[in-house]
Amino acid sequence: MSTEPPSREPAERPPLRERKKIRTRQALVDTALDLFTRRGFDGVTLDELCDAVEVSKRTFFRNFTSKEDVAMAPTQDLWAAFLDDLETREPEGRPVLEMLQESLLAALGTMTADDWPHRVRLGGRLAAETPSMGAHGLAFCDRTTRTALAILHRRLAFDDPGDLRPRLALDVLVAAFHCALEAWTTSPGAPSRTALAARLREAFAAVPGSLTLTAALRPAQARR
Numbered sequence: 001m002s003t004e005p006p007s008r009e010p011a012e013r014p015p016l017r018e019r020k021k022i023r024t025r026q027a028l029v030d031t032a033l034d035l036f037t038r039r040g041f042d043g044v045t046l047d048e049l050c051d052a053v054e055v056s057k058r059t060f061f062r063n064f065t066s067k068e069d070v071a072m073a074p075t076q077d078l079w080a081a082f083l084d085d086l087e088t089r090e091p092e093g094r095p096v097l098e099m100l101q102e103s104l105l106a107a108l109g110t111m112t113a114d115d116w117p118h119r120v121r122l123g124g125r126l127a128a129e130t131p132s133m134g135a136h137g138l139a140f141c142d143r144t145t146r147t148a149l150a151i152l153h154r155r156l157a158f159d160d161p162g163d164l165r166p167r168l169a170l171d172v173l174v175a176a177f178h179c180a181l182e183a184w185t186t187s188p189g190a191p192s193r194t195a196l197a198a199r200l201r202e203a204f205a206a207v208p209g210s211l212t213l214t215a216a217l218r219p220a221q222a223r224r
Contacts, residue, residue, distance in 0.1 A: 031053050032067070075181075089106075111193060116193065121184075121185050179203045
């Protein structure tokens with residue numbers, strides 16, 4: 001079975017003004033990741049970043065809320081695509097967790113820029129060594145989970161509004177994603193979207209077993 005995530009048909013080309021905004025946003029992301037990687041996250045000021053891209057702080061804040069936000073933009077773009085997919089994906093009688101997994105893989109299929117995997121890996125490595133990026137990631141994860149939960153409750157017929165299972169399904173999805181991302185980020189070789197999709201499927205496949213996992217003490221521990 002192929003591990004390549006499904007790709008969508010290319011969208012209609014946006015107008016010139018929108019293309020310029022996209023190029024400016026991408027220049028900010030690429031320059032930020034390059035500077036942060038070479039000099040450290042705290043070794044680059046917002047003024048220096050804006051000067052390097054030749055944009056004003058006003059332009060920066062039209063696109064991002066902080067240095068943390070611009071550094072984590074590639075991964076956040078994936079989750080934005082996930083929310084978009086979730087708005088239209090049909091459940092078709094499947095388990096909700098399976099539907100969520102398919103949405104995330106479909107979202108990964110829309111990340112078609114050749115250097116997107118490289119940006120995500122750089123951002124992941126920076127986050128691992130930068131506490132403020134870790135905190136930003138946790139806050140973003142919470143907002144995304146709450147938004148996804150609202151979509152599920154709005155679109156799907158859950159009998160009990162207080163049913164905990166949709167939230168738990170989302171939490172399992174996010175946990176599996178982080179396991180896959182960590183393994184993919186630290187693996188040798190050039191990063192690729194295909195390899196990340198394979199790591200995601202591996203993590204998804206491990207979920208059922210994790211829910212029924214039992215354990216006993218090792219013999220040396222049991223004798224204590």
